[in-house]
Amino acid sequence: MNTHRLNRNSYLSLSGNNLNYFEITGRGTTDSTSNTKEDFSEWSENPLDIGDFKVLPNGNNNDIPTQIQETVLPNSFAHRALKRKAELLVEQGPYIYTQKVDGTKYTRTPEENSQLTEWLESFNYEELLHKNAIDYYFNECVYTKIFRQKSGRLAQSSEPAQIEHVSAFNCRLAYRKNDKKERPTHVIVGNWKKQDQQDLKVYPLYDPKNPDKYPVAIAYNKFYTFGMSDYPLPDIYGSLDWITNTTNTPKIFKAFSENSLNIKWHIQSPEEFWEAKRKIIKENIKATPSLGPYKEQMLEDLKTEILDQLSTLLSGVENVGKFWHNEYVVRLIGASATEQGWKITPIEQKTKEWVESQIKMYDTAIYAVQASLGVHASLLMVGADGKSDSGSEQLYAYVTHQKTATPIPEYYVCKAINDIIKSKFNTNQKIGFYRTTPERQQDVSDSQRAIPSTTTKTPTE
Known part of the structure; x- marks a missing residue:
C-alpha cells in the first residue's frame, strides 16, 4: 500500500x-x-500565548507562510516567476540617488557619497536587498533588524548602525499580555513549526521617528491589504490551488508512466x-x-x-463480501443546498482523452497562475503559448512592468535602509534600483547592437 x-x-x-x-x-x-x-477577520482575535506575549497568528493556523512555501517551492513555474520579479526589480543593482521635480515629472539623479557607501558596504547591502526582494514577493512584507551603535545612541554615534536581514518566514507580530491596546509592539523570531519557546527571540518594533530608542529592534514594512491591519495577504495566496494543480500534473503523469496504470x-x-x-x-x-x-x-x-x-x-471491489457504507445528506448552508x-x-479507461484532459487543466492553471503573479509571459522568457514573443511585444511588456509594477515593491524593499539614511546622514539621498529603458534594435546602429546583424553590405551597396 x-x-x-x-x-x-x-x-x-x-x-x-x-x-x-x-x-x-x-x-x-x-x-x-x-x-x-481561512477567516481573514479573526486572526488577531485568536492570539497565541508565548511567555509574556500574545502573538498574532499569520493565518488561522499561523501557517500562511508555510502554505506558500510548500506550494510554491516545488512548482517550477511559480517559483521561477517570483524570482524573476525580484530580478526585474533589482535589475542593474542598487545605487544612491536624489529625486528632483522639473515641474512636469520626477527624475532621479545618481549621486556619490563615500561615507554612505562605506556604511552600506559594511553590512553587504546588496545581498540584504536581494533577500528583502524575495521576502516581499513571497509575503509582501519585509523585516529588518537594526542595531544601535554600541558607542552611543544612534543620533550621537560617530559610526552608523548596522542592519541585518530577518526572514519574513520566521517572524510574527506580538504585544505584551497586559497591553490593553492589543496592537503589535514586538516581533518574535523563531521556528513556528516547532514553536519551541526556548528558540524564540523577542525584539521591539523599530520606530523611525525615534530611531535610537532600542539597542536592537526590527523594522517591519508591508504593503497594506484591505481590511487587514497586521499582516498583508500576498497576491500569490489566492492562486495556491491553481499552483498545486500545475505541480500535481507531472506527478500524476509520472505515476501513470512508471506503473503503466490509469x-x-x-x-x-x-x-x-x-x-x-x-x-x-x-x-x-x-x-x-x-x-x-x-x-x-x-x-x-x-x-x-x-x-x-x-x-x-476498491482494489478488490469485485470480490464477494466487500462493500462501502456511507451516510449521504443534504444540508442548507446559507441559501444553498449542499450535498x-x-x-x-x-474513471473510464480512455488514455488519450484522460491525458488530453490533464494537459488542458494544466494549461488553464498556468494561465491563472500567470495572471495572479502579474508578470507577462514574455518576461518569463517564454510566450503564453510556449513560444517566444516578438521583440516589440517583449519590449512593451518590459517597459510597462518596470514603469508600473516596480515602484511600490522598491519602496518597501528599501524603506528600512532609507529610514536610517535619513536619520543618520541627514540627507535627502536614497537607495533605489537602477533600471534602464532598452531601445528597439531597429533604432540602434549595427555596431552598437548586443548581437550584431549577420548580414553585411557589399562595397557597391
Whole structure:
C-alpha cells in the first residue's frame, strides 16, 4: 500500500493494480469560506500565548507562510516567476540617488557619497536587498533588524548602525499580555513549526521617528491589504490551488508512466468529515493529556490510514463480501443546498482523452497562475503559448512592468535602509534600483547592437 499526498486536499493511492485519486471537497456546515478554512477577520482575535506575549497568528493556523512555501517551492513555474520579479526589480543593482521635480515629472539623479557607501558596504547591502526582494514577493512584507551603535545612541554615534536581514518566514507580530491596546509592539523570531519557546527571540518594533530608542529592534514594512491591519495577504495566496494543480500534473503523469496504470477511481470526501475527525482527536487529547498537544500531523496520519483501507477495498471491489457504507445528506448552508457525503466515481479507461484532459487543466492553471503573479509571459522568457514573443511585444511588456509594477515593491524593499539614511546622514539621498529603458534594435546602429546583424553590405551597396 502506498498513499502519496499531493497537497493538503489531494492524494494518490496505489493498491495492487489500481491507482486511485482522493480529493477533499465541500465546505463545513458553519463555514462560508473555501477549503482553506481561512477567516481573514479573526486572526488577531485568536492570539497565541508565548511567555509574556500574545502573538498574532499569520493565518488561522499561523501557517500562511508555510502554505506558500510548500506550494510554491516545488512548482517550477511559480517559483521561477517570483524570482524573476525580484530580478526585474533589482535589475542593474542598487545605487544612491536624489529625486528632483522639473515641474512636469520626477527624475532621479545618481549621486556619490563615500561615507554612505562605506556604511552600506559594511553590512553587504546588496545581498540584504536581494533577500528583502524575495521576502516581499513571497509575503509582501519585509523585516529588518537594526542595531544601535554600541558607542552611543544612534543620533550621537560617530559610526552608523548596522542592519541585518530577518526572514519574513520566521517572524510574527506580538504585544505584551497586559497591553490593553492589543496592537503589535514586538516581533518574535523563531521556528513556528516547532514553536519551541526556548528558540524564540523577542525584539521591539523599530520606530523611525525615534530611531535610537532600542539597542536592537526590527523594522517591519508591508504593503497594506484591505481590511487587514497586521499582516498583508500576498497576491500569490489566492492562486495556491491553481499552483498545486500545475505541480500535481507531472506527478500524476509520472505515476501513470512508471506503473503503466490509469487512475481507476475518483474518491471525494467532504471537508466536514475531516473536521469531525479533527474534533474527536482534540477531545481524546483533552481527555488523555499524556498524548501531548494536538498536531495537524495526527489528522494526516488518520487520513492516510482511512485512505489506505479504502484503497484496499476498491482494489478488490469485485470480490464477494466487500462493500462501502456511507451516510449521504443534504444540508442548507446559507441559501444553498449542499450535498455532503463520500462519492466514489469510476474513471473510464480512455488514455488519450484522460491525458488530453490533464494537459488542458494544466494549461488553464498556468494561465491563472500567470495572471495572479502579474508578470507577462514574455518576461518569463517564454510566450503564453510556449513560444517566444516578438521583440516589440517583449519590449512593451518590459517597459510597462518596470514603469508600473516596480515602484511600490522598491519602496518597501528599501524603506528600512532609507529610514536610517535619513536619520543618520541627514540627507535627502536614497537607495533605489537602477533600471534602464532598452531601445528597439531597429533604432540602434549595427555596431552598437548586443548581437550584431549577420548580414553585411557589399562595397557597391
